[in-house]
Amino acid sequence: MTSPAAQGSLALRLKTETAPLHDKLDKLVMSLKPFDTRENYGRFVVAQYLFQRDIESLYDDQAYAALIPDLATRPRLAAAHADLDDLGVAVPATDETPRGEGMELPEGLGWLYVSEGSKLGAAFLFKEAGQKLGLDENFGARNLAAPADGRGAAWKRFVQALDGSGLSTAEQDRVVAGASAAFERFAVLLSRSYDLKDEPSLAA
Structure with a gap:
């Protein structure tokens, strides 16, 4: 069988090698019951806001x-900020330097992979937010809404860009490492927002 790396698809390699982290993060999100109440959902949006703050600079980077x-059409920090305003949740204050600042391109692509890929899974979350909390793309759930031309089309373009990036095997290794770090970061942000006793490690 030909390995994903040998096939030349960076996106396929990312999907394969980060699948365990992705699955654990999904389970963590649902264990926190973000759609039980608007207050609980607000905690999720806080984590989303902080994660998007981490990578906002990457969306403005010409490289x-x-x-x-x-x-430039893809960032979601402003959407998360507006959702917090809708929900009456204070925008979190933090002295942490955003993770994306000064990040080199291979690692940054990994972080963008996680953010962009989450828009696919957000289809389910968006539906839950609407059915259980009465939220939509105009109020409270902007950060989960589909891109203007649909989730599938936006993701396909992103995957094509990844696979056409021409990165070396060593650089691809760094993209995978960046994606793994991004999954771990979102788990940590969730644990802080929901006041969990311990910060989870998805790799454990």
């Missing part, structure tokens, strides 16, 4: 834009 032409 990434050269690989992903529609990159």
Whole structure:
């Protein structure tokens, strides 16, 4: 059988090698019952806001834009901020330097992979937010809403950009490492937002 790396698809390699982290993060999210109440959902949006704050600078970086032409249409920090306002939740204050600042391109692509990929899974979350909490793309659930031309089309373009990036095997290793770090970071942000006793490690 040909390995994903040998096939030349960076996106397939990322999907394969980060699958355990992705599955654990999904289970963590649902264990926190974010759609039981608007207050509980607000905690999820706080984590989303902080994660998007981490990577906001990447969406403005010309090195990434050269690989992903529609990159400027993809950030969700403003959407998460507006959702917090809708929910009456204070925008979290933090002195932490955003993770994306000064991040080199291979690692940054891994972080963007996690953020962009989450838009696919957000289809279910968006539906839950609507059915259980009465939220939508105009109030409270902007951060979960589909891109203008649909989730599938936006994801396909992103995958094509990744697979056409021409990165070496060593650089691809760094992309995978960046994606793994991004999954772990979101888990930590969730644990803080929901006041969990311990910060989880998805790799454990």
